[in-house]
Amino acid sequence: MAVGVLALQGSFNEHIAALKRVGVKGVQIRKPEQLQSVSALIIPGGESTTMAKLAEYHNLFPALREFVKMGKPVWGTCAGLIFLAEKAIGQKTGGQELIGGLDCTVHRNFFGSQIQSFEAEIPIPEIAAKEGGPPSFRGVFIRAPGILEVGPEVQVLADVPAPSTVGSLEDNAGPEKKVIVAVRQGNLLATAFHPELTADTRWHSYFLKMVNETSEEASSSTSLSSEELSSSDPSKYDLPIFQQ
Numbered sequence: 001m002a003v004g005v006l007a008l009q010g011s012f013n014e015h016i017a018a019l020k021r022v023g024v025k026g027v028q029i030r031k032p033e034q035l036q037s038v039s040a041l042i043i044p045g046g047e048s049t050t051m052a053k054l055a056e057y058h059n060l061f062p063a064l065r066e067f068v069k070m071g072k073p074v075w076g077t078c079a080g081l082i083f084l085a086e087k088a089i090g091q092k093t094g095g096q097e098l099i100g101g102l103d104c105t106v107h108r109n110f111f112g113s114q115i116q117s118f119e120a121e122i123p124i125p126e127i128a129a130k131e132g133g134p135p136s137f138r139g140v141f142i143r144a145p146g147i148l149e150v151g152p153e154v155q156v157l158a159d160v161p162a163p164s165t166v167g168s169l170e171d172n173a174g175p176e177k178k179v180i181v182a183v184r185q186g187n188l189l190a191t192a193f194h195p196e197l198t199a200d201t202r203w204h205s206y207f208l209k210m211v212n213e214t215s216e217e218a219s220s221s222t223s224l225s226s227e228e229l230s231s232s233d234p235s236k237y238d239l240p241i242f243q244q
């Protein structure tokens, strides 16, 4: 089994190293035709606007959408989560193209800018039940997005208290609001944090189980529309979104 890793920009080498730790070959994907040789794909973290420009330049979007539509497993981490979202807000002027398919609204820099990056122990009941190990996971959040809203078919795998001071979970006080940071919808997995930067390989092995479970006749149940990319009003979400 070979797992493709979109290798335009960002932490693709780290994902390939993590795959190697769980005994799987990671293949760098830079061109649409290379997707034909892999059974699953990881879209790494990085900078989603830059990554989208590169993907557009290499004419990758139609092939990436087709890959999702075919029911092949795709995991987006951080910028990769933004890529998979049906809707993203907090984008740079002009927005950016998305792959879509994951029924959620994501805020591109929910937890703040680069200096608000942080690490936190996050409870991962579903992953711990399937993969064993401790009940929590050390999440590395780098200029991380947050998931503001999910559709009915989306399974929440992890959430964290929304920081009262954005970028600092430890300072959180008062009534607890949660922000979603990991989800699964059928063949799609997405995390706002970076499991490839920690030694704990449970997210990678969970994804590989998804790959193994995927049957030949995986349906095209995931919707692909990504037309409403940037139009929504952040004020309608009841979470403390970082303001630039």
Ligand SMILES: NC(=O)CC[C@H](N)C(=O)O
Binding pocket: 044, 045, 046, 047, 048, 049, 077, 078, 079, 080, 082, 108, 109, 142, 143, 144, 145
């Ligand atoms: N570490 C990351 O992938 C950060 C993603 C970043 N918020 C973006 O917009 O692309």
